[in-house]
Amino acid sequence: MTTELAPEPTATHTSTTGAEQARAAKMKERRQVWTWRIAGYAFFLGLWEFASGRLMDETLLPGPTTVFRTFGELWSTGEVPGAFATTLTRIGIGFTIAFVVGSLIGVLMQNRWLNGFFRDAVTVGVTTPGLIWALLTAIIFGNRPAGPLIAIVVTTFAIITVNVAEGIKSLPKDLIDMGKSFNVGVLRRNRHIVIPHLAPFIFTGVRFGFSIAWKVTVLTEVFAASKGIGFEMRTATQLFRLDEFLTWILAFYVLALFLEKVVLERIERRFFAWRGELKS
Amino acid sequence: MTAVLDRPNAPAPAPRKPKRSVGRFLRSSLSGRLTFPLVVLATWLLSIQLVTAIWPFTVDVLPTPWQVGEFMWGEIRGDTLAPYNLYETFGISLRRLAVGMAIAIALGTVIGVAMGLSKSVNAFFNDWVVAILAMPNLAWALFASLAFGFGNTGPILTVVLTGIPFVIINVREGVRNTPSDLFDMARAFDVPRRDVIRHVLIPSLMPFLFAASRYAFALGWKGLVVAEVFGGQDGAGWTIKFWYDAHRAHGVVGYALFFVIFALVFEKFMFDQLSKRLFKWRPEVNGPEVVEQAFDPAAQAAAAGSSTTSAALESINQTTLGPPTEREPREAETRSKNDG
Amino acid sequence: MAEITVRNLHKEFGLGEDKVVALEDVNLEVSGHAFVSIVGASGCGKSTLLNILSGIETPTSGSVGITQDGKPADAGYVFQAARLLPWRSVMDNMLFVQKDRSDETRQRCQRYLEMVQLGDKGSKYPGELSGGMQQRVGIARAFSTEPDVLFMDEPFSHLDAITARTLRSELHSIWAETGKTVMFVTHDVGEAVELSDRILVFAKGGRLADDRKIELPFPRDVADQTVAIAKADVFRTFEEIGALAVS
Numbered sequence: 001m002t003t004e005l006a007p008e009p010t011a012t013h014t015s016t017t018g019a020e021q022a023r024a025a026k027m028k029e030r031r032q033v034w035t036w037r038i039a040g041y042a043f044f045l046g047l048w049e050f051a052s053g054r055l056m057d058e059t060l061l062p063g064p065t066t067v068f069r070t071f072g073e074l075w076s077t078g079e080v081p082g083a084f085a086t087t088l089t090r091i092g093i094g095f096t097i098a099f100v101v102g103s104l105i106g107v108l109m110q111n112r113w114l115n116g117f118f119r120d121a122v123t124v125g126v127t128t129p130g131l132i133w134a135l136l137t138a139i140i141f142g143n144r145p146a147g148p149l150i151a152i153v154v155t156t157f158a159i160i161t162v163n164v165a166e167g168i169k170s171l172p173k174d175l176i177d178m179g180k181s182f183n184v185g186v187l188r189r190n191r192h193i194v195i196p197h198l199a200p201f202i203f204t205g206v207r208f209g210f211s212i213a214w215k216v217t218v219l220t221e222v223f224a225a226s227k228g229i230g231f232e233m234r235t236a237t238q239l240f241r242l243d244e245f246l247t248w249i250l251a252f253y254v255l256a257l258f259l260e261k262v263v264l265e266r267i268e269r270r271f272f273a274w275r276g277e278l279k280s
Numbered sequence: 281m282t283a284v285l286d287r288p289n290a291p292a293p294a295p296r297k298p299k300r301s302v303g304r305f306l307r308s309s310l311s312g313r314l315t316f317p318l319v320v321l322a323t324w325l326l327s328i329q330l331v332t333a334i335w336p337f338t339v340d341v342l343p344t345p346w347q348v349g350e351f352m353w354g355e356i357r358g359d360t361l362a363p364y365n366l367y368e369t370f371g372i373s374l375r376r377l378a379v380g381m382a383i384a385i386a387l388g389t390v391i392g393v394a395m396g397l398s399k400s401v402n403a404f405f406n407d408w409v410v411a412i413l414a415m416p417n418l419a420w421a422l423f424a425s426l427a428f429g430f431g432n433t434g435p436i437l438t439v440v441l442t443g444i445p446f447v448i449i450n451v452r453e454g455v456r457n458t459p460s461d462l463f464d465m466a467r468a469f470d471v472p473r474r475d476v477i478r479h480v481l482i483p484s485l486m487p488f489l490f491a492a493s494r495y496a497f498a499l500g501w502k503g504l505v506v507a508e509v510f511g512g513q514d515g516a517g518w519t520i521k522f523w524y525d526a527h528r529a530h531g532v533v534g535y536a537l538f539f540v541i542f543a544l545v546f547e548k549f550m551f552d553q554l555s556k557r558l559f560k561w562r563p564e565v566n567g568p569e570v571v572e573q574a575f576d577p578a579a580q581a582a583a584a585g586s587s588t589t590s591a592a593l594e595s596i597n598q599t600t601l602g603p604p605t606e607r608e609p610r611e612a613e614t615r616s617k618n619d620g
Numbered sequence: 621m622a623e624i625t626v627r628n629l630h631k632e633f634g635l636g637e638d639k640v641v642a643l644e645d646v647n648l649e650v651s652g653h654a655f656v657s658i659v660g661a662s663g664c665g666k667s668t669l670l671n672i673l674s675g676i677e678t679p680t681s682g683s684v685g686i687t688q689d690g691k692p693a694d695a696g697y698v699f700q701a702a703r704l705l706p707w708r709s710v711m712d713n714m715l716f717v718q719k720d721r722s723d724e725t726r727q728r729c730q731r732y733l734e735m736v737q738l739g740d741k742g743s744k745y746p747g748e749l750s751g752g753m754q755q756r757v758g759i760a761r762a763f764s765t766e767p768d769v770l771f772m773d774e775p776f777s778h779l780d781a782i783t784a785r786t787l788r789s790e791l792h793s794i795w796a797e798t799g800k801t802v803m804f805v806t807h808d809v810g811e812a813v814e815l816s817d818r819i820l821v822f823a824k825g826g827r828l829a830d831d832r833k834i835e836l837p838f839p840r841d842v843a844d845q846t847v848a849i850a851k852a853d854v855f856r857t858f859e860e861i862g863a864l865a866v867s
Contacts, residue, residue: 021636113309120313124540139527222418245423256414257411257414468771479705483708
């Protein structure tokens with residue numbers, strides 16, 4: 001709604017309308033936010049670089065440039081993909097088993113007696129640091145692959161159990177009964193009521209479980225493996241090669257972030273788009 | 281019971297037979313809970329037999345329950361082969377944890393408040409908070425041990441780095457969720473600013489600060505232990521590594537159990553009690569569930585492995601690591617229970 | 621004597637195409653021992669007017685003056701939702717809005733709590749009270765500061781009919797006894813007719829469409845015919861306004 005101009009010629013500058021003002025204000029805000037964001041990166045990366053050169057010995061804290069260079073070197077020797085593959089396989093197997101076990105226990109815990117039975121196991125599972133399991137399995141199984149896998153399963157299962165149990169416990173009985181009263185078959189009921197209800201719980205369990213699993217896997221590899229990222233990290237530490245050590249951490253960390261945020265969040269957004277409207 | 285009412289002249293019903301209540305007990309969840317440790321013990325003994333049969337060389341390594349029990353009892357009496365006994369060990373670790381938590385909470389609150397109040401500051405720090413949040417404590421522990429060697433600095437730094445993102449996120453959430461209707465009410469009545477801060481602002485932030493402390497404690501403790509394993513010469517983490525290096529599995533198991541007990545006592549007991557006292561004004565619900573309602577979604581997402589079961593239960597409501605979802609921190613107010 | 625003066629009050633929200641006019645050129649004067657109700661459909665600016673009068677919002681243009689004997693007046697406010705501090709006891713909530721915490725003030729607060737039948741609830745937390753009780757605390761709180769003017773924004777709309785009825789008669793008693801000026805926003809015409817001696821009718825778009833006195837004797841019985849007639853009159857005004865509504 002531009003202000004109405006009188007028939008005679010008016011001043012050369014046109015007044016901006018309210019809507020345009022609003023749009024301009026929004027753009028300004030967005031620009032401001034991005035500037036600050038970039039400033040943050042510049043600040044922290046710069047701080048890191050500065051600290052490495054000046055505040056601390058270069059060997060104790062390699063700067064970002066050193067780390068990237070080392071990463072390139074390591075990658076070209078083929079060590080990186082190999083270690084990644086080993087670790088990722090371990091995570092995959094460990095997490096899958098943890099998921100199955102965790103879900104199973106979650107289902108079983110709907111029964112009152114079994115709920116009492118498993119309760120303390122879940123509490124201990126959630127409370128105990130993964131380090132303990134890593135040490136225990138390392139002592140008992142040495143370098144055998146069973147050790148790390150057991151440690152991963154024991155550390156991860158609890159969070160999945162909790163989520164699955166909560167999901168099942170909160171199944172909307174009223175909707176299911178409604179379906180029954182309309183003679184909707186079991187398969188259709190599952191498809192339209194049970195699974196959509198359980199899906200977010202399972203997904204949350206997967207997200208958190210995966211987050212735990214990858215961290216514990218690397219930890220177990222530090223103690224009880226001859227291959228994999230954790231092992232490489234330990235070697236680098238023992239040889240006091242911090243640049244390599246940091247490289248391994250960063251590389252894996254970036255990968256894990258990628259898996260957690262990009263992959264899982266994408267899936268989540270596609271499947272749970274309908275929830276967006278419910279969130280205010 | 282209606283039966284008696286229907287037949288006013290009937291004799292009183294016979295007393296309930298004891299068998300029925302035994303049956304009920306056997307089916308209750310309590311009996312399930314008590315059975316569990318027995319099953320664990322049985323499995324333990326059985327697997328020792330099994331493993332020894334398959335891999336005879338492991339006989340020395342596998343601890344029996346009696347060995348572990350004896351070890352733990354010795355430790356409790358202060359009688360140990362390790363350089364420090366149980367109480368000294370946990371005391372050292374606890375002190376480090378306290379210092380680390382204090383720093384994490386102080387610094388985290390300042391940054392969190394700034395981020396909550398200003399979009400620019402939030403943009404500056406946010407990605408880095410997320411980055412630190414997702415970093416495994418192993419990374420901090422190894423790095424700290426390498427950079428700072430033995431002593432207190434490494435473990436304390438690890439505690440700070442593990443805990444500070446949670447504090448920041450929770451405090452920021454608290455600042456974003458201040459009850460504007462209560463502030464408006466105070467303004468309408470011309471309440472002086474000092475009273476508003478004391479009676480409205482700070483109490484409204486308390487649930488978030490409490491959640492932050494709880495997370496800082498739980499995660500800080502886990503990080504501390506790992507840091508002590510790699511870069512310490514004393515403390516709980518170092519001690520468990522001591523027994524590991526000495527190939528004394530009963531020591532490792534025993535100390536692991538001490539860990540669990542410690543965590544349970546402090547986290548559940550201490551924080552639950554604190555929660556009951558601080559939040560006794562909360563309607564209906566009292567206890568850890570109360571504080572969970574103030575948890576930040578981002579903190580939830582990465583609190584995987586947080587040490588309280590109820591916190592994990594709350595995590596179900598979480599979805600993204602991004603902008604927080606709107607919450608209803610004041611359900612008590614908006615709910616109207618209609619009976620004059 | 622308290623005086624409320626509103627001159628050419630105009631309030632807008634938003635910019636450009638999203639602009640919303642909440643209040644349009646409102647003029648009115650209220651003084652003395654009056655109970656003025658403001659009625660109108662949702663979105664006609666009633667709450668906005670009250671927010672401006674209580675200082676929570678500022679006008680886009682125009683002026684608002686609330687004075688007692690020429691000096692700025694003290695105002696009390698009762699909200700739709702009780703807006704009690706959930707982490708403080710009932711008595712502490714009362715004390716929060718007072719000028720001091722002396723024993724005399726405490727006793728005064730206790731007296732007002734007793735006036736709304738909650739004298740023994742001083743140490744309870746709001747979470748332990750029902751919605752109706754919380755609202756009564758809100759009313760007691762507003763009256764306990766013994767303000768010159770009282771603003772009430774649909775205070776009974778969230779309560780069940782029986783509680784609301786009780787509270788209405790309590791409110792009337794307190795008003796009659798204390799001689800204050802009350803401005804009372806409601807969407808319930810019956811309630812307005814029952815309680816007030818003057819009704820302001822607002823139309824959509826924030827325009828003050830009608831200003832009439834209700835000169836029936838107190839206390840008023842809703843079942844009484846004269847009351848019913850007055851109510852019908854107000855409704856007729858609504859219809860007239862409806863025909864002239866700003867789209």
